Amino acid sequence: MIFKTVDLVKDFGCLRAVDKVNLEIAEGEIRAIIGPNGAGKTTFIDLIAKRLRPTSGRIYFKDKDITNLPPYRISSLGIGKCFQISKLFLELSVFENVQVACISKRGKVYKMFSSNSDVCLASDTMKVLESIGLSKMAEERAASLSYGDQRRLEIGITLAMQPTLLMLDEPTAGVSRSEGNDLMKLVKNLAKDLSLTIIFIEHDMDIVFNYADNISVMHQGQLVATGKPEEIKINKFVHKIYLGD
């Protein structure tokens, strides 16, 4: 297992948003996490990405306990996160957005007396842009991109860090169905080419069933089911959660 959580809990006052979640993910797997609104999916992902501190429980990545590490440390270990609402460097160009990640990956953050081109070759940055299909927009300002392209750039920035585990929080939210499918095809191809393990949260069930190897279902903070897409499709409890009695 590349990643696992043990009895992970997150309380907000008297509200338990994540309730003793035990999740295991194998290397190279694409895992979808689904559930109705308020099920605790985003909170769970934020706990893994260290945006939130767990109330109790442990998180392991490659057998290393990462529960108390800050975000910049887990990012360096190989966990990348794409946010639900794109977090880009909006006033920088598309190229510069990826370049920032490239500088960080190479450990050149405090390099004060060398040129950017010396430590982060344009070709490296362009390679990432080509992989996400944005090389022709390299000089464009990130803020001027369409929402779909901003989502791609978000993935590109995260990929420039060369993660082994990539977390996507509703990657297709706010984009058209065809754009969403293109985006997920891209993610699936990248996962294959770069041997990535992927966890993604998604509300669009077509996307989930088409692209996930395994699906975990959350409800009221608990992990209530995990299985192959075809198993989840026929799971009566999952039907009940989504459709009621």
Add this chain to the structure above:
Amino acid sequence: MWKALVKKRFFIFALIAVVVLSIVGPILPRYYTQLLTLTLITALFATSLNIEIGYAGMMPLGQATFYGLGAYSFGLLVIKAHLPIFPAVICGLLISMIISVIIGYLCIRRNLFIFGLLHLAFNIVFITLVSKWVNLTGGSSGFTATLRPAFLSSYVSFYFFVLVMVVVAYAIIKILVESPFGKIAQGMRENEERLNFLGVNTKRFQLVLFVASGFFAALAGVLLAMNNNGIYPAYFALTVSVQGLMMVIIGGMYFFIGPTLGALLVTIFSTEVSNFTSYWQGWLGVVMVIWVTRFKEGILFRRQSKASKKIPAIEMNK
């Protein structure tokens, strides 16, 4: 390293500016040469401030702390410890840097709003300290003493000394902001959280940036103490911090040369208007209100944005 300086447009502009200043300085009447000297020092102070504001999106509300610290560390080493001038300059800058690490560590705790307020609070602490610790600092009168070596005693030689120091400081700042460090700073200005998720310890990065900015402000303070042959609590004044912010905002925070232009405009305005009225600071405030509402990105941005559609972040690097 040198690529930042030899970019054609920047190099030509810098060369012309240095040549013009070298020719104009000695031939101007004494008053104007001295005013130009002061403008160069103030411009360095404003540019130091812009390392944090324009490049990294931080809001240092008490930058006069380092202006004053540079001047006082240097001045007291000469006056009280009787150190020769140039060793005192180096030691003064080192002391300022050490203090800036401590202040930065205490200020950079949570968000940038809290940072600004804590920075301002330190500014107030230091004003009080230098005004009240009479035995060490001379209290509200400060100290008047010869703080220039003999070969810089004439106003022209001192003008050239300041010009050289400012050009060297600008070259270093230019290299710094064009480096990977400068690019990360721009990333922090745009989205600190994203940067954190890209493996950057943003708090530590802010501290390094804070110390770098403080160093250049302290250097400007040293030059100011030399210029005035004295150290006075006014160097720490909140109005100095505010005027620095005004220079950055008026000139254009997204341009390397913006704060220098702002320093020039504010200096001209304050000296010319003060000839007519003692309420010149009030008028400066009125100008600031109009400027912020009409030209919120600074004069350079307005001009550039009409001329081309290129964005500030890209323009900044040219």
